[in-house]
Amino acid sequence: MTVLDGKYVEVDPGVEIFVQDVGSGDPIVFIPGFTFTTEVFIHQVEHFSKTNRVIVIDPRSHGRSSITLQGNDYVTHGTDLAKVIDTLQLKNVTLAGWSFGCLTVWEYLKQNDYDNVKSLIFIDMSPKALSTNHEEDWVEGTIGDIGAIYNTYLRNPAGQREFIQAYTTSVMVQREVTEDELNWLVEQSLKTPYYIATNLFASGMFSDYREEARIASETVPTLTIVADHWAATAIEFTQKISPKSSIEVLGGHLMFWEHSEKFNKLVEQFLSVDT
Structure with missing residues (x-):
């Protein structure tokens, strides 16, 4: 069924x-991150659709997809991605995950x-978001900080709004x-x-895809793009976990939106070498 410029794929009974x-x-x-939608990749759709078939999804319980109480975790999201790829009969796919969308990609690779x-292409996400060794590992924050987000901000719509506003202005966008x-x-x-955001947040924070990240970088051409603010830690961690991945540094967490021309050029260069 076609709606606007998109379509719906049923991945479970009653879940599209x-x-x-x-x-x-x-x-x-392209797979968006925690609670975000196809809309954030507007500049990538516009640019890469001139040369490629570009698919962007709203994950389960995101955007225009079905809101459901079941399957709001990245194991299910990986299964959903496989069903979308199979339904669209996609071959020789480049998967590009952003933030928690990377977890969806690693889970897809784990299952298939x-x-x-x-x-x-992995955009600014560690394969292990939480660690007691937060000074050396590439993590989203200290356990105390993550616990505060879960227990304070993600308890109601106002808290979710406040968290996303603060994260946008302090981490996602540089200007x-x-x-x-x-x-x-x-x-x-x-x-x-x-x-539902609380379920996704917990699932993401307790994920550990270090082994999948290693295997991925050894199996197919892999590009990791990290934000400026934690580049030194992210680069060292990535080189240790997935040493065969190419690594680039650009902007903030939402660099593909804020610095779309530079981002698109990095991806173009990577894909041209990969071809």
Whole structure:
């Protein structure tokens, strides 16, 4: 069923994933992060659809996909991604995950073989988000900080809104965002209800895909793009966990939106070498 510029793929009875599917050529699949939607990849859809088939999904309980109380974890999201790829009959796929969307990609790889995967792009996410050794490991924050987000902010819509606003202005974007831009970004996140966001947050923080990250970098061409603010730690950790991955540094957590031209060029260069 076609709606606007997208379509829906049923992944479970009564659960549909909204998919943007634009252009033709070798497919690139973009998966957004925690509570975000297809909309954040607007500049990538516009650019890469000129040369590639570009697929962007709203994960389960995100954006225009079904809001469901079941399966709000990255194990299920990996299974959902496989069903989307199979339904669209995609071959030789480049998978590009952003933030917690990387967890979806690693889980997909854990559940499936690499026969259908051409290359991988991981955008600013550690394969192990939480660690007691937060001074050396690439983590999202201290256990205390993560616990405070879970127990204080993600308990109601106002708290979720406050958290996303603060995260956007302090981590995601380097420049000062306009009020309209901030409202738009927060609006994307709030399409996922807070009581589902808590499940996703916990699932992401307790994930450990270090082994999948290692295998991925040894199996197919892999690019890891990290933000400036934790580049030194992220680079050292990535070189240790997945040493064969190419590594680039750019902007903040939402660098592909803020610095879209530079980001798209990095991806173009990676794909041209991979071809």
